[in-house]
Amino acid sequence: xxxxxxxxxxxxxxxxxxxxxxxxxxxxxxxxxxxxxxxxxxxxxxxxxxxxxxxxxxxxxxxxxxxxxxxxxxxxxxxxxxxxxxxxxxxxxxxxxxxxxxxxxxxxxxxxxxxxxxxxxxxxxxxxxxxxxxxxxxxxxxxxxxxxxxxxxxxxxxxxxxxxxxxxxxxxxxxxxxxxxxxxxxxxxxxxxxxxxxxxxxxxxxxxxxxxxxxxxxx
Numbered sequence: 319x320x321x322x323x324x325x326x327x328x329x330x331x332x333x334x335x336x337x338x339x340x341x342x343x344x345x346x347x348x349x350x351x352x353x354x355x356x357x358x359x360x361x362x363x364x365x366x367x368x369x370x371x372x373x374x375x376x377x378x379x380x381x382x383x384x385x386x387x388x389x390x391x392x393x394x395x396x397x398x399x400x401x402x403x404x405x406x407x408x409x410x411x412x413x414x415x416x417x418x419x420x421x422x423x424x425x426x427x428x429x430x431x432x433x434x435x436x437x438x439x440x441x442x443x444x445x446x447x448x449x450x451x452x453x454x455x456x457x458x459x460x461x462x463x464x465x466x467x468x469x470x471x472x473x474x475x476x477x478x479x480x481x482x483x484x485x486x487x488x489x490x491x492x493x494x495x496x497x498x499x500x501x502x503x504x505x506x507x508x509x510x511x512x513x514x515x516x517x518x519x520x521x522x523x524x525x526x527x528x529x530x531x532x533x534x535x536x537x
Contacts, residue, residue, distance in 0.1 A: 325349075331357075335381075336391040339433040344391065347398055347425070351405075352376050355394070360384040362493065366393040368400035377401050386467040388439050395425050414452040423447050438463050458505055458523035465525040481507055482522040490526040 332341045354376045366381040379397040399422035411417045442463040451457040462480055484490050484499045497509040506519040
């Protein structure tokens with residue numbers, strides 16, 4: 319297939335964020351549906367977002383810039399599925415209802431191969447399709463596997479472990495905030511944010527950095 323200079327520019331841009339073997343397939347989806355992808359600064363509440371605004375010719379998919387390549391690709395497909403559902407049903411159906419699950423599964427299927435995903439991620443993805451969640455973060459097993467490929471952030475303890483591996487009353491860092499682990503609540507854990515002393519529920523499957531408090535730390 320012949321690509322225009324603008325096509326090649328988009329392909330080059332995608333190559334910086336997702337597995338190389340997936341780039342051309344992802345580009346073909348963008349071209350087929352006339353989508354625009356915007357890579358944005360990390361957001362705490364969402365990994366990606368689909369938006370349709372009046373006056374714009376093309377819908378926009380925004381994806382966080384800090385995602386590892388596999389999470390970025392999965393989020394891209396997640397948001398394309400929102401678009402294809404919107405194209406057929408508008409906003410008359412549930413955001414992550416049956417229609418979205420069917421579209422997400424259909425769009426993801428051509429990417430399910432070992433040339434794109436490592437075996438552990440591939441198996442977790444295939445398993446997740448049996449009971450699709452609203453987000454990869456809502457699927458503890460899938461989230462845990464994908465998080466193995468996160469890049470360590472500069473200046474932070476590079477040892478990442480699942481929260482379930484942290485001992486009770488030990489400290490850990492999650493999203494740049496220090497917590498102390500308390501009791502388990504099924505798939506969650508009750509944790510204390512040490513600066514505010516407020517309680518939070520955090521999934522046991524999330525990846526965190528073990529943390530040792532300085533001796534002169536004041537509560």
